Amino acid sequence: MNGYALDGVRIADFCWLWAGAYATGLLALLGAEVIKIESMARPDPSRKMTLTVGQAFEGIDHSPIFNSINLNKLSVRLNLKQPAAVELAKKIVQISDVASENMRPGAMDSIGLGYDVLKEVKPDIIMLSSSAFGAEGPLRRYGGYAPSFACYSGLAHLTGYSDGPPNPMTGSTDLMSATTSAFAIMAALNHRQHTGQGQHIDMASVESLAVFTGDALMEYIMNGRVQSRNGNHDRIMAPHNCYRCRGDDKWVSIAVATDEEWQAFCNAAGHPEWASDERFSDTYSRWKNERALNDLIGEWTVNYTHYEVTEILQKAGVAAIPSFSNEEIFSDPHFKARELAVEVEHPSMGKQVVLGPPWRLSETPARVTKSAPTMGENNEHVFGEILGMSGKEIARLIEEEIIY
Amino acid sequence: MSEKGLGHLKILELCNLVAGPYSTKLLADLGAEVIKIEPPGAGDDARRRGPFLQDNPHPELSGLFLYLNTNKLGVTLDVTTNTGKNILIDLIKQTDIFVEDKPPALLEELGLIYEDLRKVNPKLVMTSITPFGQTGPYRDYKAYELNSYHAGGEGYLLPTQSPDLSREPVKGGSLAGDCTCGLSAAIATLAAAYRMGATGLGQHIDVSKQDVLMTMALLEVAMFANMGIVRNRIERPLLMPTPMECQDGYIMVSALTDREWGSVVEFMGNPAWAEDEKFSQWLSRHLSGDEINPPVREFVKQYKKEDLFHQLQNKAIAAAPVNTAEDLVKSPQAEARGFFAEIDHPKAGKLKYPTAPYKFSRTPWRAERAAPLIGEHNEFVYCDRLGYDKRDLVTMKEAGVI
Numbered sequence: 001m002n003g004y005a006l007d008g009v010r011i012a013d014f015c016w017l018w019a020g021a022y023a024t025g026l027l028a029l030l031g032a033e034v035i036k037i038e039s040m041a042r043p044d045p046s047r048k049m050t051l052t053v054g055q056a057f058e059g060i061d062h063s064p065i066f067n068s069i070n071l072n073k074l075s076v077r078l079n080l081k082q083p084a085a086v087e088l089a090k091k092i093v094q095i096s097d098v099a100s101e102n103m104r105p106g107a108m109d110s111i112g113l114g115y116d117v118l119k120e121v122k123p124d125i126i127m128l129s130s131s132a133f134g135a136e137g138p139l140r141r142y143g144g145y146a147p148s149f150a151c152y153s154g155l156a157h158l159t160g161y162s163d164g165p166p167n168p169m170t171g172s173t174d175l176m177s178a179t180t181s182a183f184a185i186m187a188a189l190n191h192r193q194h195t196g197q198g199q200h201i202d203m204a205s206v207e208s209l210a211v212f213t214g215d216a217l218m219e220y221i222m223n224g225r226v227q228s229r230n231g232n233h234d235r236i237m238a239p240h241n242c243y244r245c246r247g248d249d250k251w252v253s254i255a256v257a258t259d260e261e262w263q264a265f266c267n268a269a270g271h272p273e274w275a276s277d278e279r280f281s282d283t284y285s286r287w288k289n290e291r292a293l294n295d296l297i298g299e300w301t302v303n304y305t306h307y308e309v310t311e312i313l314q315k316a317g318v319a320a321i322p323s324f325s326n327e328e329i330f331s332d333p334h335f336k337a338r339e340l341a342v343e344v345e346h347p348s349m350g351k352q353v354v355l356g357p358p359w360r361l362s363e364t365p366a367r368v369t370k371s372a373p374t375m376g377e378n379n380e381h382v383f384g385e386i387l388g389m390s391g392k393e394i395a396r397l398i399e400e401e402i403i404y
Numbered sequence: 405m406s407e408k409g410l411g412h413l414k415i416l417e418l419c420n421l422v423a424g425p426y427s428t429k430l431l432a433d434l435g436a437e438v439i440k441i442e443p444p445g446a447g448d449d450a451r452r453r454g455p456f457l458q459d460n461p462h463p464e465l466s467g468l469f470l471y472l473n474t475n476k477l478g479v480t481l482d483v484t485t486n487t488g489k490n491i492l493i494d495l496i497k498q499t500d501i502f503v504e505d506k507p508p509a510l511l512e513e514l515g516l517i518y519e520d521l522r523k524v525n526p527k528l529v530m531t532s533i534t535p536f537g538q539t540g541p542y543r544d545y546k547a548y549e550l551n552s553y554h555a556g557g558e559g560y561l562l563p564t565q566s567p568d569l570s571r572e573p574v575k576g577g578s579l580a581g582d583c584t585c586g587l588s589a590a591i592a593t594l595a596a597a598y599r600m601g602a603t604g605l606g607q608h609i610d611v612s613k614q615d616v617l618m619t620m621a622l623l624e625v626a627m628f629a630n631m632g633i634v635r636n637r638i639e640r641p642l643l644m645p646t647p648m649e650c651q652d653g654y655i656m657v658s659a660l661t662d663r664e665w666g667s668v669v670e671f672m673g674n675p676a677w678a679e680d681e682k683f684s685q686w687l688s689r690h691l692s693g694d695e696i697n698p699p700v701r702e703f704v705k706q707y708k709k710e711d712l713f714h715q716l717q718n719k720a721i722a723a724a725p726v727n728t729a730e731d732l733v734k735s736p737q738a739e740a741r742g743f744f745a746e747i748d749h750p751k752a753g754k755l756k757y758p759t760a761p762y763k764f765s766r767t768p769w770r771a772e773r774a775a776p777l778i779g780e781h782n783e784f785v786y787c788d789r790l791g792y793d794k795r796d797l798v799t800m801k802e803a804g805v806i
């Protein structure tokens with residue numbers, strides 16, 4: 001066994017909500033020991049409910065959502081409104097490599113856990129602060145959630161139909177922001193490994209999505225032109241869309257980049273005459289006559305299932321794949337073969353299905369080792385075994401609602 | 405001169421278009437030395453995709469290419485020739501990290517898979533970014549970003565709050581899919597580099613774009629698996645789930661908590677309809693979009709998006725205007741954070757570029773050089789690094805190797 005990539009890395013995790021929690025969640029999958037510091041005085045909302053579909057969960061330890069993004073973590077309770085709890089949090093930071101938080105800028109400073117303080121406690125600490133707009137600038141005090149990130153960044157303006165309203169996408173934008181934070185922490189860890197130096201990272205969620213619109217930003221900067229949303233339409237490829245297939249709301253995505261692929265498409269579809277149709281004879285013509293092309297292709301695909309179209313076209317070397325729903329992905333042979341979904345035993349919910357890490361490391365595999373923690377599940381382990389506090393002392397702190 | 409965050413890492417990139425190049429750009433922008441390999445002649449396909457500076461479709465003027473390849477060195481090499489392959493292997497010997505995005509079957513055929521390369525460099529970290537990964541029945545399937553986005557499950561849900569299911573699902577905007585894949589791959593790459601730094605252990609990383617994008621939709625997946633909820637893109641009566649139209653654009657207003665909702669009601673002047681008992685509990689309020697959204701939409705119409713944004717945020721309500729690229733470039737926030745930085749390029753001249761969403765206190769993002777011209781660093785890499793004679797380069801160029 002070669003262990004985990006991040007063996008020996010400990011993270012004092014003050015993060016919450018999806019954009020915070022999944023950042024350290026990704027590093028926990030790579031083997032970092034992540035100690036989530038939370039409290040009944042301020043429980044992570046994702047422990048209690050999901051706004052995506054509008055559903056409340058029983059208590060604070062029955063959320064499949066919280067479980068999915070906090071896998072492998074440990075949890076301790078600390079009510080940071082109490083000065084004694086802040087002191088204990090510093091003790092955790094003292095034995096950690098990274099501290100992470102996504103409160104509003106300034107909030108950690110005001111409870112006495114700002115970077116200046118943490119640096120005193122642990123000189124080479126890496127501290128990640130993630131916020132909606134960043135810790136500097138006129139909007140630093142403004143708050144936001146995933147849809148605000150998508151809107152302010154410019155990404156929502158570029159998502160949706162050309163004749164429809166802008167679309168803020170799903171909660172994925174929170175996870176994209178979290179992924180950015182995880183990357184920044186990894187870069188700082190590599191730098192520290194090489195130089196021994198820690199540092200502070202100020203991450204802005206709106207900017208984490210703005211960098212995904214680089215082509216639109218460059219278009220404006222270079223040519224003064226503002227791009228707008230346009231469905232699945234591409235700036236040169238055609239066909240390039242989802243086409244309706246047999247069944248209820250079933251669609252296949254098809255993208256053709258070259259004349260060779262178009263020839264192959266027409267032959268595979270049993271319509272070699274489309275290839276010689278003047279309206280579609282080269283990339284530019286196809287792009288120019290995309291509407292007519294889409295109608296023609298849609299009339300063909302609707303006679304087949306999305307899997308049949310996929311097979312016919314992929315055999316000919318044409319890019320096609322179903323637009324998968326969250327239900328049908330579970331019966332997909334490739335999804336099953338990749339074993340991305342795994343079962344994990346949760347202390348209060350029992351068996352839960354979760355998605356594991358999106359990467360396969362050959363020597364130090366990232367993997368799901370346990371469910372997300374119940375709140376304060378590891379109080380004794382962290383305060384007792386790691387920090388060496390006596391059972392009596394821990395009991396007193398619980399009594400005083402410092403460990404709360 | 406500030407410290408370089410990743411100045412100790414040497415990276416070799418054999419990637420095309422967006423996902424792979426974005427992954428190594430992130431590392432190059434933090435100081436890693438990235439040598440990008442392009443096919444001789446045409447180069448990276450991104451060079452032939454716009455936007456182009458002043459609409460001039462020149463391979464050195466693609467804004468897409470310029471953006472995705474900042475701070476890299478560039479060489480040309482045809483790795484499908486025997487000489488090209490041998491040069492690649494020589495470069496691998498001097499590299500910490502090799503990032504590639506070629507079809508798995510092609511690399512096998514060329515004898516360039518990890519098992520081959522670890523023999524010449526046991527500490528090598530090799531990251532492979534492909535549409536469906538190195539294993540499984542779709543391993544050899546072809547996919548462009550559109551396909552990957554829909555394979556990943558979020559496309560089926562977009563645009564959210566559709567009036568009906570008559571229209572096609574769409575992908576996330578701009579480069580969101582491919583950039584997310586490159587970003588995620590960079591995490592695993594750096595985790596493996598960290599392990600290599602600690603123990604000297606090299607390894608291979610298999611990144612499937614479908615897996616990455618599926619994990620971005622993991623909450624939807626968890627909802628089906630554990631709660632039996634099948635999701636689609638059709639409208640649900642949720643509380644203000646999408647941006648609302650103002651005089652001059654759209655604004656998103658999120659009122660998730662009781663406190664936020666109370667502030668929204670107060671801001672609207674405590675209208676009588678808002679006093680409904682049902683709206684006082686978060687869950688019933690959150691499911692009352694049918695009743696709440698129409699009067700709120702009516703109210704919002706009288707404002708300009710930027711004015712309303714500041715007024716709501718001053719009441720601690722999470723609002724955000726729907727920005728265009730122009731809005732963002734002109735935003736005082738972006739200005740104050742230095743989100744755009746000027747870089748000089750020999751052909752494109754001085755242009756502003758979006759930088760990065762993170763500010764490192766010790767090792768800031770920096771623009772050391774613009775994207776490379778095609779083959780710009782052939783002489784530096786092949787002569788200075790590998791010891792070829794300048795005359796060798798001429799012959800190799802004539803032979804189409806570089």
